[in-house]
Amino acid sequence: xxxxxxxxxxxxxxxxxxxxxxxxxxxxxxxxxxxxxxxxxxxxxxxxxxxxxxxxxxxxxxxxxxxxxxxxxxxxxxxxxxxxxxxxxxxxxxxxxxxxxxxxxxxxxxxxxxxxxxxxxxxxxxxxxxxxxxxxxxxxxxxxxxxxxxxxxxxxxxxxxxxxxxxxxxxxxxxxxxxxxxxxxxxxxxxxxxxxxxxxxxxxxxxxxxxxxxxxxxxxxxxxxxxxxxxxxxxxxxxxxxxxxxxxxxxxxxxxxxxxxxxxxxxxxxxxxxxxxxxxxxxxxxxxxxxxx
Amino acid sequence: xxxxxxxxxxxxxxxxxxxxxxxxxxxxxxxxxxxxxxxxxxxxxxxxxxxxxxxxxxxxxxxxxxxxxxxxxxxxxxxxxxxxxxxxxxxxxxxxxxxxxxxxxxxxxxxxxxxxxxxxxxxxxxxxxxxxxxxxxxxxxxxxxxxxxxxxxxxxxxxxxxxxxxxxxxxxxxxxxxxxxxxxxxxxxxxxxxxxxxxxxxxxxxxxxxxxxxxxxxxxxxxxxxxxxxxxxxxxxxxxxxxxxxxxxxxxxxxxxxxxxxxxxxxxxxxxxxxxxxxxxxxxxxxxxxxxxx
Numbered sequence: 406x407x408x409x410x411x412x413x414x415x416x417x418x419x420x421x422x423x424x425x426x427x428x429x430x431x432x433x434x435x436x437x438x439x440x441x442x443x444x445x446x447x448x449x450x451x452x453x454x455x456x457x458x459x460x461x462x463x464x465x466x467x468x469x470x471x472x473x474x475x476x477x478x479x480x481x482x483x484x485x486x487x488x489x490x491x492x493x494x495x496x497x498x499x500x501x502x503x504x505x506x507x508x509x510x511x512x513x514x515x516x517x518x519x520x521x522x523x524x525x526x527x528x529x530x531x532x533x534x535x536x537x538x539x540x541x542x543x544x545x546x547x548x549x550x551x552x553x554x555x556x557x558x559x560x561x562x563x564x565x566x567x568x569x570x571x572x573x574x575x576x577x578x579x580x581x582x583x584x585x586x587x588x589x590x591x592x593x594x595x596x597x598x599x600x601x602x603x604x605x606x607x608x609x610x611x612x613x614x615x616x617x618x619x620x621x622x623x624x625x626x627x628x629x630x631x632x633x634x635x636x637x638x639x640x641x642x643x644x645x646x647x648x649x650x651x652x653x654x655x656x657x658x659x660x661x662x663x664x665x666x667x668x669x670x671x672x673x674x675x676x677x678x679x680x681x682x683x684x685x686x687x688x689x690x691x692x693x694x695x696x697x698x
Numbered sequence: 699x700x701x702x703x704x705x706x707x708x709x710x711x712x713x714x715x716x717x718x719x720x721x722x723x724x725x726x727x728x729x730x731x732x733x734x735x736x737x738x739x740x741x742x743x744x745x746x747x748x749x750x751x752x753x754x755x756x757x758x759x760x761x762x763x764x765x766x767x768x769x770x771x772x773x774x775x776x777x778x779x780x781x782x783x784x785x786x787x788x789x790x791x792x793x794x795x796x797x798x799x800x801x802x803x804x805x806x807x808x809x810x811x812x813x814x815x816x817x818x819x820x821x822x823x824x825x826x827x828x829x830x831x832x833x834x835x836x837x838x839x840x841x842x843x844x845x846x847x848x849x850x851x852x853x854x855x856x857x858x859x860x861x862x863x864x865x866x867x868x869x870x871x872x873x874x875x876x877x878x879x880x881x882x883x884x885x886x887x888x889x890x891x892x893x894x895x896x897x898x899x900x901x902x903x904x905x906x907x908x909x910x911x912x913x914x915x916x917x918x919x920x921x922x923x924x925x926x927x928x929x930x931x932x933x934x935x936x937x938x939x940x941x942x943x944x945x946x947x948x949x950x951x952x953x954x955x956x957x958x959x960x961x962x963x964x965x966x967x968x969x970x971x972x973x974x975x976x977x978x979x980x981x982x983x984x985x986x987x988x989x990x991x992x
Contacts, residue, residue: 408895408896409894409895409896409898409943410894410895411893411894411895411898411943411944412892412893412894412944412975413944413956413957415892416956416957416958417957502834503834557756557758557759557885557889558758558885575750576750579758582885582888582895614801614803614819615801615819615821615830615832616753616756616782616784616830616832617753617756617832618753618756620817620818620819620832621817621818621837622816622817659892663885663888663889663892663895664888664892664895666895
């Protein structure tokens with residue numbers, strides 16, 4: 406599917422075009438059409454003065470976010486809506502050495518999955534070996550958690566790209582700016598199993614340089630988590646954050662990394678979620694200083 | 699015949715020195731210790747086939763150039779701050795220059811034929827080699843060591859090589875030389891200067907692109923891209939594709955006013971395509987294009 410977005414689209418200010426909307430806010434939703442809920446939660450103490458993660462605060466952030474996402478009374482009740490005691494739960498994390506999924510996020514997820522009644526031996530955490538990990542092979546539920554960052558080819562690495570380790574051949578998903586990443590969610594090992602997506606925006610990376618596309622100068626302490634049931638909507642919100650930061654720090658000319666076309670295509674071609682900001686209900690909780698979106 | 703063979707054998711080491719050679723041969727020549735940092739673990743070499751094992755998401759950037767192989771050495775200090783030395787054999791000096799040119803943002807460091815240093819990242823090129831030295835951890839503490847290591851490595855990479863001939867097509871007046879870039883593929887163009895999500899200029903490994911930003915005073919500015927295609931027919935196809943996707947309302951001069959009240963223009967001649975983006979006026983866009991297509 407051709408989906409050409411040009412520099413002129415961005416010059417015209419139609420940034421929403423990248424996400425599949427014809428123009429931001431110009432599509433009135435019918436009263437019956439339910440928006441896809443995404444929670445952005447931030448806390449000023451999520452990282453301390455030395456940029457170390459604050460585990461109790463991160464647990465609290467995840468708890469509040471998931472409870473609000475599901476309109477549940479408390480976090481355990483919320484997680485019980487996501488997983489059942491008989492589930493085998495694979496937590497798909499990300500171990501990229503420069504910016505991995507923070508350990509406190511992994512622990513916070515696991516704690517609540519345990520609280521929901523899942524046996525410890527039925528909970529797995531993995532990244533590179535998910536395809537062959539016996540627990541992930543028989544998993545009945547997946548939880549998807551990783552940091553948000555720019556990516557030289559895909560434009561942005563988020564929850565959609567996090568599942569590339571389920572692919573038999575990762576390079577098969579690289580052509581055309583990784584346009585087909587959405588199809589990963591249709592793989593038999595994955596399809597229909599993802600219960601929760603957590604895009605870690607605690608220390609997002611808004612630009613990449615050097616051989617590994619990482620430099621600490623392009624990472625900032627945003628102290629947020631973006632949480633949703635829909636990986637496309639979660640990534641769509643993450644992209645807005647990255648664009649806003651790039652516009653602020655690098656200027657309008659570099660607002661856009663290579664267009665992350667895999668996000669709108671995950672919606673329009675693979676049908677696995679909602680990319681259009683006009684169809685996303687973004688609920689912001691907690692600390693709002695420099696929230697940017 | 700025997701004499702010719704004998705001369706070839708005699709000349710072989712010199713020819714190897716001129717053309718570069720195998721990157722693993724750098725191992726014994728590069729110091730194992732730089733200030734507080736000592737070599738840690740085994741040296742490694744990655745080829746075009748194995749580069750994906752070394753880098754996540756960046757391999758295509760190198761493969762879109764004529765990357766051959768990379769020598770990798772890690773150094774660690776007592777606090778486990780890690781320095782990574784990468785020496786990339788890019789196959790030719792033009793390609794090494796290109797790899798250096800597409801990601802320049804920092805001040806010159808005075809190493810090799812062109813260099814830059816900024817917060818834990820030293821990049822430079824010499825001959826057919828592009829070098830990247832990075833640190834994970836305390837960037838400020840590592841700065842001296844990075845620069846020291848770069849100065850030790852640069853002399854091993856000689857002799858100097860010529861930058862791409864194609865750069866000579868870009869007019870010098872008003873050119874911001876730190877924006878000068880040489881590349882082949884759409885992945886490079888879009889990271890350097892986003893044009894379109896689709897490859898509307900039909901760029902690939904066989905196309906050569908020269909790029910620079912221009913400013914003359916405050917009122918004359920623009921961005922210039924020159925593409926050389928393998929033949930005239932391919933240039934014409936690309937011109938038609940670009941006009942259709944980007945400048946459908948282009949006038950007889952190939953120019954149109956774009957959304958930011960700046961001008962874009964496209965000109966083709968033989969196998970060359972010249973595109974001007976974000977120009978302050980049609981007249982300035984025309985001047986830049988005419989300086990190339992003359």
